[in-house]
Amino acid sequence: MKTKKLVMIPGPTPVVRSIQEQMGRETAAFGDPDFVRDFTSLLDDLKSLWKTTGEVFVVAGTGTLGMEMAVANSLRAGDRALVVSHGYFGDRFSELCSRRGIEVDVLASEWGRIVPLEQIERALASKNYQAITVTHVDTSTGVCAPVAEIGQLLRRFPDTLYIVDGVCATAAEPEYVDDMGIDILLTGSQKAFGVPPGLAILWAGPKALARRASLGTIPDYYIDFDKWLPIMHEPAKYFATPAVNLVWALKEAVRLIKEEGLENRYARHRRTARAMQAALEALGFRVLAEADHRAVTLSNLIYPSGADDAAFRRLLAEEGVMVAGGLAAYAGRMFRLGHMGNIDAHDLVATLAAIERAAVRSGIPVELGAGLAVLQRELVRAAG
Ligand SMILES: Cc1ncc(COP(=O)(O)O)c(C=O)c1O
Known part of the structure; x- marks a missing residue:
């Protein structure tokens, strides 16, 4: 046998039966009022559970697309970013920023350890960074970054946007977007939500939205906040086809989270x-x-x-x-x-x-x- x-x-991660069933449903038109209602209530739940007065985006893509979306909407060529790296996925931010002409300083720990808070604080005080990136859990090392403490420290550096990669953390490690001072939190559907791969989920707080507005037109198209915001406010509208069954699957995952x-x-x-x-x-x-x-x-x-x-x-x-x-x-x-x-x-x-x-x-x-x-x-x- x-x-x-x-x-x-x-x-x-394993996908439970009730989530599989959402994947197996007959696909609806994205303008179907029932689907629009489902998508809207999912977005409301994601905002209230992760506690932000900002916005949430759910788009077809993976965690890496979420990383790219975070960077593209908050930094432009010539800006400076501080990358805190606890492994392979922390380093990914460095390459992603460099390719966009963003100047990058990397604070990397020995694998298995964290970059000490004092070192982050010294770096922030030494230069003007437009953003800092932190990988909440780096999957290559299993290290969990002190995201709340870094957020606390960043209160003294209000011009630096706080970008957190929650791909291997969100829905398992505490993350409260506004309370922790996180400006952008991004994740994917396939880890602690227990949904198949295929969705990028991104929360953007008020400061991140103001930064996006200050950038004017950006060269990116699919990942532009401004393209998606009208859809996130009114999912019946079209910009690019939503992953209908994955949206239902994520909605079921969130229902299970609320039940638990x-x-x-x-x-x-x-x-x-x-x-x-x-x-x-x-x-x-x-x-x-x-x-x-x-x-x-x-x-x-x-x-x-x-x-x-x-x-x-x-x-x-x-x-x-x-x-x-x-x-x-x-x-x-x-x-x-x-x-x-x-x-x-x-x-x-x-x-x-x-x-x-x-x-x-x-x-x-x-x-x-x-x-x-x-x-x-x-x-x-x-x-x-
Ligand atoms: C911490 C972290 N960030 C980013 C990614 C990239 O996500 P994806 O493979 O969904 O593009 C991963 C993937 O495992 C990850 O673990």
Whole structure:
């Protein structure tokens, strides 16, 4: 019999049945009053849950399109940006800005660590930056940036726009756009929302909208805020065809979030992550991110010495669980395990059990059940 495959890479994540059903619906005309009503209520929910008095955009594309949209609508050639990088995706902002003729200074941490707040503060005080970019959770390292604290610090630098990449964080890590001083938050549908890939979601606060207005006509077309704003205000209008079924799928994801409660969802992700990380450490894997700055959405696990990455991941796939490999210097030395979105105790236990089996089969010396015992204890404790 063919084994079920659990998608435990750090996005896309497992898509639950009620969201799959929205993807399978007969596609409606985007001008259909029922669809317009659904899209409008989704946009209202996204604004109120993420607490902004600004705007939200939902457009067909991926997280990278959201990054590009953030930069294109807030910076022009000759401007200066400060990029805080905790890994591969932080660095992506640097390339994206440079290609647009934006001058970039990068503050990069050693992988697994954060750039200290004092270093960010010193950099901000040393030059006039039109924007700072921060990756909330860098998927290459599993490091979670202190987004609220950086927002606090930025209150002293009101001319610097605060752009946060929430691709691997939004809907799992707390993000309150206005309260945290975030000017632009961007994400994709395929991670903690638990929706298939294909939507970019972007919140823009009042300061970001004022910056966009100050830029006049920009060279970009599809990602121009000004092209999309009339549609976000009145989805019956046309600019470019909305991804109708993905919009429904995201609406269902948001309904599930409201049913669970956003705060409960954040707490669940924290519990799940800490339980999985403790269980995997009990098996002899080392979490790359330092303890105080570990993501709740994924874990980046360094193998015990002598492990064979390719063999382990091949056998793990055979056991029914897909995980991702390490990037850059960690290729072959680490695997990346997603644990975000609409996953439950069954998924966690099945995943950890498969990891134990694949470890033993690939020659990693683990004691079968040692990780599961830790996870099970944590699950029992969480249930009260
Ligand atoms: C933190 C982060 N930013 C940006 C991206 C790019 O998103 P996408 O692959 O949806 O374009 C990713 C993708 O994994 C990511 O993890």
